[in-house]
Amino acid sequence: MAARIKKGDKVVVITGKDKGKTGEVVRVFPDKDRAVVxxxxxxxxxxxxxxxxxxxxxxxxxxxxxxxxxxxxxxDGKPTKVGFRLNKDGVKERFARRTGEVIDG
Known part of the structure; x- marks a missing residue:
């Protein structure tokens, strides 16, 4: 499965004791489905x-x-899901599902 959240991404906590806070991803553990923010x-x-x-x-x-x-x-910094698509050059890119904007070029 492709990485939906990567090191350096800005994320929003959607549940738990820090709900609503934002931070930058410092490290990702894909095998454990966890990240350090x-x-x-x-x-x-x-x-x-x-x-x-x-x-x-x-x-x-x-x-x-x-x-x-x-x-x-x-x-706008609001929480969004991540989608994948191919751009016109045939390169895979991540995009915000809520707005359709490209996350990283």
Missing amino acids: RGINVARRHQRQTASEQGGIISKEMPIHLSNIALAGPG
């Missing part, structure tokens, strides 16, 4: 001190399931 699903974790890092309680973004996020539309 900057500023979303933040948990506080205890970290042991190492030679390179300070110890203590740190805030860390945890993965969120792809079904709980939707791509933010390129024009």
Whole structure:
């Protein structure tokens, strides 16, 4: 299956404790259907001190399931589904289903 959400995409959380918040996708785990989004699903974790890092309680973004996020539309930032089509040159492109705009050229 083609990747509907990729690293660098702007997404909107559609359900859960962070509903309505927007953020940028930092990492995607396609085999687990999860993504890490900057500023979303933040948990506080205890970290042991190492030679390179300070110890203590740190805030860390945890993965969120792809079904709980939707791509933010390129024009208005509202949640939209992602579709695929071939452009006139025969190259596959992603587009916003709600508006029909191309997401990435």
